[in-house]
Amino acid sequence: MARKEVQDILSRLSNERREVLIEPEVLCILCSYSVPTPVYEVISDEAEALEAAAKIGYPLVLKVVSPEIVHKSEVGGVEVGINSAEELKEKLSVMSSKVSEVSPAAKIRGFLIEKMAPKGVEVICGSLRDEQFGPAVMFGLGGVSVEILKDVSFRLAPVDEEEAMEMMREVKGFPLLNGFRGRPPMDLKALAQVIVKVSKIISDVDSIRELEINPLMVYEAGVMAVDARGTLLKKT
Ligand code: ADP
Ligand code: MG
Numbered sequence: 001m002a003r004k005e006v007q008d009i010l011s012r013l014s015n016e017r018r019e020v021l022i023e024p025e026v027l028c029i030l031c032s033y034s035v036p037t038p039v040y041e042v043i044s045d046e047a048e049a050l051e052a053a054a055k056i057g058y059p060l061v062l063k064v065v066s067p068e069i070v071h072k073s074e075v076g077g078v079e080v081g082i083n084s085a086e087e088l089k090e091k092l093s094v095m096s097s098k099v100s101e102v103s104p105a106a107k108i109r110g111f112l113i114e115k116m117a118p119k120g121v122e123v124i125c126g127s128l129r130d131e132q133f134g135p136a137v138m139f140g141l142g143g144v145s146v147e148i149l150k151d152v153s154f155r156l157a158p159v160d161e162e163e164a165m166e167m168m169r170e171v172k173g174f175p176l177l178n179g180f181r182g183r184p185p186m187d188l189k190a191l192a193q194v195i196v197k198v199s200k201i202i203s204d205v206d207s208i209r210e211l212e213i214n215p216l217m218v219y220e221a222g223v224m225a226v227d228a229r230g231t232l233l234k235k236t
Contacts, residue, residue, distance in 0.1 A: 120217030
C-alpha cells in the first residue's frame, strides 16, 4: 500500500490522464521514503520566484517543470549556481523564452527553485518494471559511465542493504566511491539505503513503470537526490 503523499500524486496523474511524473512529484515520492532531497518550491512567476528564493536561500538552482521535457539541460531548462535575486530574475526570464523557443510543444507547468547541493560524486539509481521479470533496481556512476560505458549493476527488487552494497562493488567505477588515490571514501551506507528505498518504491507502487534519480550526489557524509524522473504504466 503506497503512502498518502504517493496516493495523492497517483490520483492527480490519473485525473489528468498523464503518465509522466514531473520532477517535484518524484522528489516528493522520494521524500516520503526518506530519501534526502534539496529543499524546493514550484513557482509560476517572478514574484513567487523571489519569495521562494528568500525562504530557501542562495545559491539556488532553477529548472523548468514540464512532463514533455525529459532532458531539461538540453533545452536550456537548468541553471545552477544562482547567487542573487538579480541573477534569478534574469535567468528566469531567459529560461522561459529559451525553453518555449526550443520546445514549443511542451506545456510548462512552472519552474522549480531548488537549493544548490554541494558537489559530490554523482551516481544514478534507477528502477523499472520488466514485463517478464517484474520490478528491478539499477545502480551506476554518473556521466559517461552509464550512458557510454554501460557500467551498471541490476538486481530484482526489493533488495536489502547487503545486496545494495554488492551492486555498488560490482561496477568498475567503484574505486571512485571507495577512496581512490588517497581521496576519502564516500558514505556507502547512505548510498546503499537509497538503493534499498528505490527498490522498495518500485516494489510497493504497482503503477510505477520507471523511476530514476540522476544524479544522486554522494558525500563523505550523506547523499542528496538532486534530479529525479519517473513514469507510470500505460493504462490499457
Ligand atoms: P536534466 O533533466 O538535464 O538531467 P538535472 O536536474 O539533472 O537536469 O540538472 C543537470 C545537472 O545540474 C545535474 O546533473 C547536476 O550536476 C546539476 N544539478 C541539478 N540540480 C542540482 C542541485 N539542486 N544542486 C547541485 N547541482 C544540481
Ligand atoms: Mg538529471
